[in-house]
Amino acid sequence: MNDELSTAQWVSRRMQVLDPDEVWHPKTAAALAKLRWRDSKRRTWRRGWVWSFATTAACAAVLLGVPAPAKCAIAGVGCKGLAPAVAASAGSHAIANYKESGSPTAPVTIEIFSDYECPACAHFFTNVFPQFEDEYVKTGKVRVVHRDFPLSQHPYSRLAARYANAAGQLGHYNDVVMQLFSHQPEWAATGNVDAAVAQVLPPATMQQVRAMVEKDPKLDDTVMSDLAIVAKEQLNQTPTIVFVYKGNRRKVTGPPTLAILKSFISEMLAQ
16 A cells, blocks of 8 residues: 555656646648658659659560670670671671772772781871772772782781771771881880771771781781782782782882872873
8 A cells, every 4th residue: 555655656747847838849841841742852862763664674575686796796695606707897898808999990909918017018008098098999090909918027917907997897997007007116016906996997897806906817817819819929028019000900019109090090091
């Protein structure tokens, strides 16, 4: 009984300590605003998830409907099992006659046998050929065929030819040819052909070129074909220029001047 009384007295004293004026009132406006904010955030997250799922599904459906080379080019999917050259240049069309320039109906054709490490070839391509190209090739008077003639004493010329030919299949032959000849002293001293070529190609194209240089077994086909002509015609110097007119072939060795080229062409056309 005494325990119950003392407990009641303790409770009574504690209740008297409380301030009767402190009455709690719920903050309904703030609570409603917070609830609405949480609901909006939840709806935004749900819409984003649905959109992401729909986009992924659509992309997957598109990839299922395209050929393997296109998948490789678009998303890097399906490259395994493709031939190295196909995987490297997927989505692009290889250019078969990238070593040729000028009108195919031009009356005169010149075949330029050159070596990318040959200083005389570099002089010809950087100092003579640009003006000759403007006056004769772009005007339809002369057709030009580039021929690879890598000399055995030049350790990096064949590698340079591989880079140029790989770029040629992707539509960048002339850019790489002029880059290699104009920057010959730098890369010929170190063998870093890759760095020189990378300066004139877009990064994505450069990746394709590297893959082809490393793995494409057919990249040297045109080089071997050109060397077969070298052997047949017993050529032994670079540059060598062969003038072709009406079935006749006439060769000029050493780096010709623009005046010599003009003289030969005028003589042929006068026949």
